[in-house]
Amino acid sequence: METERYPRRYVLGLAGLFLLFWAALAIAPYDRHDWLLENMLVFGLVAALLLGHRHYSPSPSAATLIFLYLCIHQLGAHYTYAHVPYDAWWQALTGESLNRQLGWDRNQYDRLAHFSYGLLLAYPIREVLIRLGLRPGLWSLVLPVDIVLSTSAVYELIEWIGGEMLGDGLGRTFLATQHDRWDPQKDMAVAVVGALIAMLATAVLVRTRHVNAGAGSQANAQA
Template identity: 55%
Template sequence: MQSDSRLRLDLTFLMVFLLVVVVSGFSPRSRVDWALENLLVLLLVGTLIAVYRRFRLSVMSITLVFAFLCVHELGAHYTYSLVPYDRWSSAWLGLSFDRAAGAHRNHYDRLVHLSYGLLLAYPVREVLWRLTPLRGLWLFFVTLNIILSTSAVYELVEWIGGAYLGEDTGKAFVGAQNDPWDAQKDMAIAVFGALGSLLLVSLRGATEKASRPTACHKNTNQRG
């Protein structure tokens, strides 16, 4: 029964996400950029489906993956540098985030890179926990480095795409917005997000460990 319930939950996540992809594909700002942004998404989702019978992520991990992919799809529709979040916040809340922060660029791409580290560090950690003997500080360190290395791979993909896609499509795909340090900042923000996520997991683990009754307390309670 529990297995059937979990299967229904995972299918719901998959169906909702496929709907999000279809909606994001309606009149995107750049069809080529939308397709390119979804190549890695297709690879990730395809891999999760292919290994599903042998390796199933926890509910927490699959929820975090789903949340990140939805954030990504919004950027794929508009292109990262043109998501009109500031216009929406001004219209709905009467508040301009960019003006309040003194920002001179669209920061949605920064949010996506932060979300990459913040939301995907936990699933990466879970995979390492279940498939390798890594524990403690080594588990923390390797998870952090996987987030950094995959962020670097994405920046290399952006570089290659920007060099060969033509000026307009290349600019939309890279989304540097004339910032010469855009790639470095994106990687740093992803690592910062992952660091925050891993510290929260470590703190939660330490809190749960401290709250468990010791063997001495158990024996005392049993004698009472």
């Protein structure tokens, strides 16, 4: 019973910590209307977790990954993705401009967020699929990448429709394309790259665990 309570306490602790982080960044965002639009994703994800908590409670690892992604997203919602001052933060720490060092001519925080979507949420997606009955084999590694790509494409369509409906001002802020006509395709690409890295790392960890378990069984049999 104690081992069952620990993951639940950990997940609830992360939820409480995120609520504090969310509340702090809800104060005086760069653009309140854009903040509300960006938080529709958060409200939807939280609602899904609450509605399905009896059937799926994330493991501590999955909960940590979800927490990290939501924190990254909240920074983007607070400042708007095109204006997150990561370069100023980097200059304060190192005295150098990260954008200048890497040759960037745009704010790259939106790329980080899309990359993090694949990198941090592919594993929780795999966990949900396995809880729903999918066997933990090859398809449990392939389907999360497919879902990340599919949902990224749907999100880009929603952004496009929303941008058209909202007009030039708020629509441009919400889209955060920064005059890059290939922005949607690049966002989807980095999300898939993140998901591939996550699933490759998962495959290596699962394989290592099986090898170690097999070695342990052989040692016990010989003893």
